[in-house]
Amino acid sequence: MNATILLLLPVLAWLCACSSEAPRRPNILVVSIDTLRADHLGCYGYERPTSPAIDEFAARAVVFEDAHSSASWTLPSFASLYTSLYSTTHGCWKVDSRLESEHDTLAEHLRDAGWDTCLIVPHMFLSGQYGLQQGFTHVDDSLVRTAIESNKVVSSPAMTEKTLAWLERKKQSPDDSPFFLWVHYFDPHDLYLPHEGISEQFGTTEEIDLYDGEIRFVDLHVGRLLARVRELWGDDVVVAIVADHGEEFGEHGHKRHGYSLYQEAVHIPFILQAPGFQPRRVPDLVSNIDFMPTILDLSGVEPRGRMEGRSLVPFLRGESLPPRGALSEVRWHDDQDMRCWREEDWKLHEDRSHGKERDELYDLAADPKERANLIERREEPLQRLRTGLGHALGVALQLAKSYPQPRRYQPSPGDAARLGALGYAEDAVGADGK
Helix, strand or coil: CCHHHHHHHHHHHHHHHHHCCCCCCCEEEEEEECCCCHHHCHHHCCCCCCCHHHHHHHCCCEEEEEEECCCCCHHHHHHHHHHCCCHHHHCCCCCCECCCCCCCCHHHHHHHCCCEEEEECCCHHHCHHHCCCCCCCEEECHHHHHHHHCCCCCCHHHHHHHHHHHHHHHHHCCCCCCEEEEEEECCCCCCCCCCCCCHHHCCCCCHHHHHHHHHHHHHHHHHHHHHHHHHHHCCCEEEEEEECCCCEECCCCCEECCCCCCHHHHEECEEEECCCCCCEEEEEEEEHHHHHHHHHHHHCCCCCCCCCCCCCHHHHCCCCCCCCCEEEEECCCCCCCEEEEEECCEEEEEECHHHCCEEEEEECCCCCCCCCCCCCCCHHHHHHHHHHHHHHHHHHHHHHCCCCCCCECCCCHHHHHHHHHCCCCCCCCHHHCC
């Protein structure tokens, strides 16, 4: 090898590294799916065929195997996705909370940097009164109003048609600005409804079987959307699939969600495909507060203000990041006060609800279903996790001082009835479901 080639090697290496990065100002599609626990998808090891389209997408993407939601119900989880802040900081605790305008959301960052931003949703918590539409130039929440008079409306077909129509218009538009499109699918949320030709293979008697049928139904429509995106733009789009929280079926005495922070409630899918990055699986613990800084990093947009999450782009490159803990919190009704702290395979639960104190410690490597409480037997990890939890809460509380105290949204009688029908009522009882 001659001297000239030796001198060029560092330059060639730099060029190769640059070519593996996603293009700046990419189009971005975020597909969020309500109430979708990770362990009911094939790409996360589930044996039932609930998710062939998502599994096919995951095979071409980066799969974060251990993604942790900051909350076990929709509003605080989405507020964290949008702001990269924990619930203690953004303050969206209850069904009448709203995200204040002083928070700079992911959509606001991208809109201000030149993206054409669009939100298409059927969920009440993503309607305007909750503050989560900040930064979206185009909003279609018409299905929210359509659903008010019913406990549940099957929305995935209409959601997909609305999204495809917007994408077709965008493709034909003379406006060449990149798009940031967020579409939210709701159907896995209870009530779990049967879908002819789909649900029969899973069963239509037990709730968990109907739930799997709902996932397969949504997967069908997500597959339609992803296929059309590839036809229109090829692979030159950042595509993310993520959930707000999981769902419980009595594993720890609760049904639905928002009543605990066990893995079935907070282990969520997080799958990301970006141009220039190879498919891989990432076993490291990550949080949904990492979502916003990751998308900003892929977009070349500098964050404004403090974020509690971090970019996961090094994982996309196959690099490592120092281990970090993950916090989850839930306090959606007056007597509830729960938090958990994860550090790698260890998980600490602290429950101060109803004036009682109950702590639980689990080694998820040996006990992934959180059955053997080690709180009296493992002093070293217990103290380490308590220290980590205290530090995370202290930082979140300090950062919360940078924002005004959250105001409350006063639901109309119709909205209050809709929230009650979905199980979001202040006096609900966990064991009865939500």
